[in-house]
Amino acid sequence: MRLSQMLFVTLREDPKEAEIPSHKLLVRAGYIRRIGSGIYAYLPLMWRVLQKVSQIVREEMNATGAQECLLPQVQPAELWRESGRWDTYTKAEGIMFSLTDRRKRELALGPTHEEVITTIAKDMIRSHQQLPIHLYQIQTKFRDEIRPRFGLMRGREFIMKDGYSFHSDEESLKKTYRDMDQAYRNMLSRCGLQYRAVEADSGAIGGSGSQEFMVLAEAGEDEVLYTEDGKYAANTEKAVSLPVDAEISSFTEYKKLETPDTTTIATLANLLKCSPTQIVKNVLYQVAYDNGTTVLVLISIRGDQEVNEVKLQNELTKLAPEFGAKTILSLTVPDQEAQEKWATKPLPLGYISPGLPDYYISNPWDKGGIHDGKFVRIVDQTASELKNFVTGADDSGYHVVGANWGKEFTLPKRIVDIRKAQKGDRAVHDPNQILHSARGIEVGHIFQLGIKYSQAMGATFTNEQGEELPLVMGCYGVGVSRLAQSAVEQSYDKDGIIWPVAIAPYQVIIAIPNITDVQQVEIAEKLYTELKQAGIETLLDDRNERAGVKFKDADLIGIPYRIVTGRSIKSGKVELVERATRNSQEIAIEDVVSTLKHNIQAALEN
Numbered sequence: 001m002r003l004s005q006m007l008f009v010t011l012r013e014d015p016k017e018a019e020i021p022s023h024k025l026l027v028r029a030g031y032i033r034r035i036g037s038g039i040y041a042y043l044p045l046m047w048r049v050l051q052k053v054s055q056i057v058r059e060e061m062n063a064t065g066a067q068e069c070l071l072p073q074v075q076p077a078e079l080w081r082e083s084g085r086w087d088t089y090t091k092a093e094g095i096m097f098s099l100t101d102r103r104k105r106e107l108a109l110g111p112t113h114e115e116v117i118t119t120i121a122k123d124m125i126r127s128h129q130q131l132p133i134h135l136y137q138i139q140t141k142f143r144d145e146i147r148p149r150f151g152l153m154r155g156r157e158f159i160m161k162d163g164y165s166f167h168s169d170e171e172s173l174k175k176t177y178r179d180m181d182q183a184y185r186n187m188l189s190r191c192g193l194q195y196r197a198v199e200a201d202s203g204a205i206g207g208s209g210s211q212e213f214m215v216l217a218e219a220g221e222d223e224v225l226y227t228e229d230g231k232y233a234a235n236t237e238k239a240v241s242l243p244v245d246a247e248i249s250s251f252t253e254y255k256k257l258e259t260p261d262t263t264t265i266a267t268l269a270n271l272l273k274c275s276p277t278q279i280v281k282n283v284l285y286q287v288a289y290d291n292g293t294t295v296l297v298l299i300s301i302r303g304d305q306e307v308n309e310v311k312l313q314n315e316l317t318k319l320a321p322e323f324g325a326k327t328i329l330s331l332t333v334p335d336q337e338a339q340e341k342w343a344t345k346p347l348p349l350g351y352i353s354p355g356l357p358d359y360y361i362s363n364p365w366d367k368g369g370i371h372d373g374k375f376v377r378i379v380d381q382t383a384s385e386l387k388n389f390v391t392g393a394d395d396s397g398y399h400v401v402g403a404n405w406g407k408e409f410t411l412p413k414r415i416v417d418i419r420k421a422q423k424g425d426r427a428v429h430d431p432n433q434i435l436h437s438a439r440g441i442e443v444g445h446i447f448q449l450g451i452k453y454s455q456a457m458g459a460t461f462t463n464e465q466g467e468e469l470p471l472v473m474g475c476y477g478v479g480v481s482r483l484a485q486s487a488v489e490q491s492y493d494k495d496g497i498i499w500p501v502a503i504a505p506y507q508v509i510i511a512i513p514n515i516t517d518v519q520q521v522e523i524a525e526k527l528y529t530e531l532k533q534a535g536i537e538t539l540l541d542d543r544n545e546r547a548g549v550k551f552k553d554a555d556l557i558g559i560p561y562r563i564v565t566g567r568s569i570k571s572g573k574v575e576l577v578e579r580a581t582r583n584s585q586e587i588a589i590e591d592v593v594s595t596l597k598h599n600i601q602a603a604l605e606n
Contacts, residue, residue: 001506001538001539001540002539002540002542003509003539003540003541003542003543004542004543004544006044007030007043007044008030008044008045009030010028010029010030010553010556010557011027011028011030012028013028014027014028015027015028015034017034018151019149019150020150020151020153020219020489021219021488021489021492022150022151022153022219022485022486022488022489022492023150023151023152023153023485025488025492025496025497025556026046026151026152026485026488026497027151028496028556029045029496029497029556029557029558030043030045030557031043031045031046031049031557032046032151032152037148037156038145038148038149038154038155038156038157039148039155039156039157040151040152040155040157042481044505045505045557046484046505048505048506049484049499049503049504049505050159050480050481050484052502052503052504052505053191053480053483053484053503054138054159054161054480056187056190056191056502056503057138057161057187057478057480058138058161060183060184060186060187060190061136061161061163061183063183064134064176064179064180064183065134066134066135066136066163066165067133067134067135067136068135068136068137068138069135069136069137070137070139071110071113071116071117071137071139072110072116073109073110073139073140073141073142074107074108074109074110075107075108075109075110075113075115075116076105076106076107076108077098077105077106077107077108079115079116079119079457080096080108080115082115082456082457083114083115083118083453083456083457084326084327084456085115085327087290087327087329088290088327088329089108089111090108091290091329092290092327092328092329092330094144094146095111095143095144095145095146096108096109096111096142096143096144097109097111097142097143097144109142110141110142111141111142111143112141112162112477113137113162113164114164114449114453114473114475115453115457117135117164118164118453118454118457118459118471118473119457119459120135121166121454121459121471122454122457122458122459122460125166125459125461125471126461126462127461127462128168128461128462128463128464130461131166131167131168131172131461131471132165132166132167132168132172132173132176133165133166134163134164134165134166134176134474135163135164135165136161136162136163136164136476137161137162137163138159138160138161138480139159139160140157140158140159140160141157141158141159141160141162142156142157143156143158144156150219150221150485151485152481152482152484152485153221153441153482153485153486154221155481158479158480158481158482159479159480159481160477160478160479160480160481161477161478161480162475162476162477162478163180163475163476163477164473164474164475164476165473165474165475165476166454166471166472166473167471167472167473167474168461168463168469168471168472169472170450170472172472173448173450173472173473173474174448176474177209177446177448177474180446180474180476181197181211181446184197184213184444184446184476184478185197185213187444187478188213188215188443188444188483190502190604191483191487191500191502191503192487192491192500192501192502192503192603193215193483193486193487193490193500194215194216194490195213195214195215195216195440195443196213196214196216196224196226196233196438196440197211197212197213197214197233198211198212198213198214198224198226198233198234198235198238198440199211199212199233199234199235199238199239200212200234200235200237200238200445201235201237201238201310201311201314209447209448210445210446210447210448211445211446212235212442212444212445213442213443213444213445213478214235214440214441214442214443215440215441215443215483215486215487215489215490216438216439216440216490217439217440217441217486217489217490218439219439219441219489220438220439220440220441220489221441221442222235222236222439222440222441222442223235223236223437223438223439223440224236224437224438224439224440225239225241225421225422225423225425225435225436225437226435226436226438227427227429227430227433227434227435227436228433228434228436229430229433231427231429231430231433232427232428232429232433232435234421235440235442236308236420236421236422237308237310237311238310239420239421239435240417240421240428241421241422241425241426241427241428241435242425242426242427242428242431243302243304243305243382243419243425243426244277244304244424244425244426245277246275246277246278246302246382246385246386247274247275247277247278249274249278249386249387249388249389249390249401249402250273250274250278251274251278251388251390251401251402252388252402253401253402254400254401254402254403254404254407254408255400255401255402256393256395256398256399256400257272257398257399257400257401258397258398259271259272259351259397259398259399260397261397262350262399263349263350263351264350265279265281265303265304268303268390268399269303272390272399272401274390275304276302276303276304277302277303277304278303278386278388278389278390279302279303279304279389279390279391280300280301280302280303280354280383280386280389280390280391280403281300281301281302281303281391281392282298282299282300282301282352282353282354282356282391282392283298283299283301283307283333284296284297284298284299284333284334284347284352284356284375285297285299285312285331285332285333285334286330286331286332286333286334286338287316287328287330287331288328288329288330288331289320289323289325289326289327289328289329290320290325290326290327290328290329291323291324291325291326293323293324293325293371294342294370294371295316295323295370295371295376296334296342296361296370296375296376297312297316297375297376297377297378298352298354298356298375298376298377298378299312299378299379299380299418300354300377300378300379300380300383300391300412301379301380301382301383301418301419302380302382302383302386302419303390305380305382305419305420306419306420306422307380307418307419307420308418308419308420308421309331311416311417311418311419311420312331312378312418313328313331315378315414315416315418316328316331319376323371342361342362342370343360343361343362344359344360344361344362345360347360348392348393348394348395348396349396350392350396351392351393351394351395351396351397351398351399352392352394353391353392353393353394353400353409354377354379354391354409354410354412355394355408355409355410356375356394357394358373358374358375361373361374361375376414377412377414378412378414378415378416378418379411379412379414379415379416380415380416380417380418380419381415381416381417381419382419384405384411384415386405387404388401388402388403388404389401389402389403389404390403391403391409421435422435422437423435423436423437441482441486441489442479442482443478443479443482443483443486444476444477444478444479444483445476445477446474446475446476446477447474447475447476448474449473449474449475450472450473451470451471451472451473452473453473454470454471454472454473455470459471484503487499487500487503488558491580492558495552495555495556496555496556496557496558497556497557497558498558498579498580499558499559499560499579500560500603501560501600501603501604502603502604504558504559504560505537505557505559506537506538506539506559507536507537507538507559507560507561507596507600508531508536508537508538508539508559508560508561508562508563508596509538509539509540509541509554509557509559509561509562509563510524510527510528510531510538510539510540510541510562510563510564510565511541511547511550511551511554511562511563511564511565512524512540512541512542512550512565513547513550513564513565513566514547515542515543515544519569519570520565520566520569521542521565523565523569523574523589524540524542524563524565525540526589527563527565527574527589527592527593528540530592530593531592531593531596534593534596534597536593536596536597536600539559541553541554547566551564554579555579558579559579560578560579560580560600560603561576561577561578561579561596561599561600562575562576562577562579563575563576563592564577568586569589572588572589572590573586573587573588573589574586574587574589574592576592576595576596578599
C-alpha cells in the first residue's frame with residue numbers, strides 16, 4: 001500500500017480523552033478515531049490488525065474442530081427472561097442495551113449469546129449421537145458501560161470471539177475445556193504476547209469453573225496473584241490464600257473501654273497498642289434482590305483483612321432462594337439516605353459489634369422494608385478463629401476487649417471465606433510459597449457452564465438409555481479488539497507502538513527520504529514490487545514529506561521493519577532498521593527480500 005493513497009493522519013499531541021499509553025498511541029498513530037463515548041471507528045491500519053488477530057483466533061478454533069457461524073445481534077427479551085438474566089443485565093449490572101420495536105416487543109443488542117445459542121440447540125439437538133458440538137462466531141458485541149474508558153479496552157461496542165459447546169456429560173465438557181485452554185494459549189503466543197492463565201470468578205455468565213487469560217501490563221485493570229513455582233495464579237476476585245497468623249491477644253479480661261476517634265482499624269490498633277489481627281471489624285451491606293426484597297448483611301472479618309465483594313455477592317446469590325429471589329440487583333454499603341429508610345436511630349458507625357441488635361431496623365414495608373426485620377450475619381473464617389478479640393461496643397466512642405465467640409457474642413452460622421487474598425499471603429497449595437502480584441488485561445475467558453442455561457431453557461437430549469437430560473454446556477470468549485490494544489499496552493516506547501510481527505498491520509515500511517531523488521524513488525519502487533511478490537506485506541512511504549517526519553511516523557505506527565533508500569544506495573545498499581530493538585544495518589539491495597523473509601519467519605516461529 002502507498003502511504004500517499006491511504007487515509008493516514010498522525011497527531012503529535014496526546015488526545016485529551018486518552019488515559020493510558022495504548023489509547024493515546026492508537027489515536028495519535030491514526031489507528032482509531034472516537035465517534036462517541038466508548039464508540040470508535042477502526043481505521044484502515046487498525047482493521048488490518050483486527051483481521052490478523054481474528055485469523056489467528058479462527059485458525060486455532062478450527063484446529064479444535066469448532067464450527068464458525070454468525071448469530072443475530074438483536075435478541076428477543078423473552079429468551080433472556082427464560083434464562084433468568086434479563087433483570088441482571090438490564091437492571092443489576094445494567095450493561096445491556098435494550099429497546100422496543102414498533103410492535104412494542106422488547107429486544108436487546110447482544111452483549112453475549114448464551115440464550116441465542118441455547119435456543120438453537122433446543123431446536124436442533126435431539127440425540128447424544130449429535131454430541132459433542134462446538135460453535136463459535138467473531139462479531140461485534142454491545143455493552144452499555146457505566147464509564148467507557150481506555151479506548152478499545154472498555155468500550156460500548158467491541159469485537160469478540162465467543163464460542164459455545166454442548167455435551168452429553170461433564171467429562172466431555174472438560175475435554176473441550178482443556179482443548180480451549182490450549183487453543184487460547186496458542187492464540188496469545190502466536191500474537192506475540194506475554195500472558196498468564198488464572199483462575200477466575202464466573203460472574204453473571206455463571207457455571208462451575210472458569211479461567212481468564214491475562215495479558216500482563218501495568219495499565220491492566222485486574223490484579224493477578226501468583227506463586228513463583230507456577231502452580232497457582234488467580235484473579236484477586238477469585239484468589240484464595242492463607243493469611244498471616246493472628247497474633248495472640250494481650251487482653252485476657254472482657255472490658256468496655258473508651259476509645260474516642262478510633263473509627264478506623266489503624267487508629268484503634270494504635271490507641272490500644274494491639275495488632276489489627278486481634279480485631280474483629282464489622283461491615284454493613286444492603287442487598288436488593290430481583291423480587292423487591294431488601295436484606296441487611298452484617299459481615300464480621302479480621303481487622304487486617306478486606307471484604308472481597310465478588311465472593312460476598314456469590315455467597316448472597318446462593319442465599320437468594322431463601323428470600324424467594326433468583327439474583328441480586330445491587331450490593332452496597334448503605335449511605336445516610338438509605339439508612340434513614342429503615343434505621344430506628346443513627347448507627348454507631350466505626351463502633352459496631354458482631355451482635356448489633358436487630359432493633360436498629362424499623363422495617364416499614366411501605367418504604368421498602370427489610371426482610372424479617374433482622375440482620376443476616378456472616379463471619380469470615382479469619383474472624384471466626386479469634387479469641388479474646390477487640391471489637392465495637394455498639395456505642396460511639398467505645399470498644400470492647402477480651403471478647404469471645406460463644407460467650408459475649410454468638411458465632412454466626414454462616415462461616416465462609418469472603419476475604420480478599422493479597423500480595424504477601426501464603427499459598428494454599430504450599431504455605432512455603434508466597435503470593436506475588438501483577439497487573440493484567442483480561443483478553444480471554446473460558447467457562448464450564450454445566451446445565452445452567454439448558455435446564456432453565458429446556459434444551460435437552462436423549463441419552464443411550466433413552467433418558468431426556470439437559471445439555472451440558474461450555475462457553476469460551478476472546479476480546480479481539482481488546483487483545484489488539486493490549487498488545488500495544490504491553491509493547492511501546494517513547495516514540496510509539498512496537499507491534500509483534502504476527503499482528504502488525506504491515507511487516508515492512510519503505511521510507512524514501514527525498515522523493516525528488518530519482519534513484520531513491522527507483523530503488524524504493526523496485527523493492528516495493530519485489531517484497532509484495534514475495535508475500536511480504538509492505539507500506540511505501542512515498543509522501544512529499546521531510547525524511548524526519550517519515551521516520552517519526554514509522555516509529556509511531558510501529559511497523560516491525562523499516563527500509564530507508566538513503567545515501568547508501570550509491571554503494572548498492574539500503575538501511576534496515578528493526579523497530580523493536582532499533583538495530584540498524586546496511587544491507588545489499590539484492591539481499592533485502594531474503595533477509596526480511598528470514599527475519600519475519602524467525603519472528604513468527606518464536
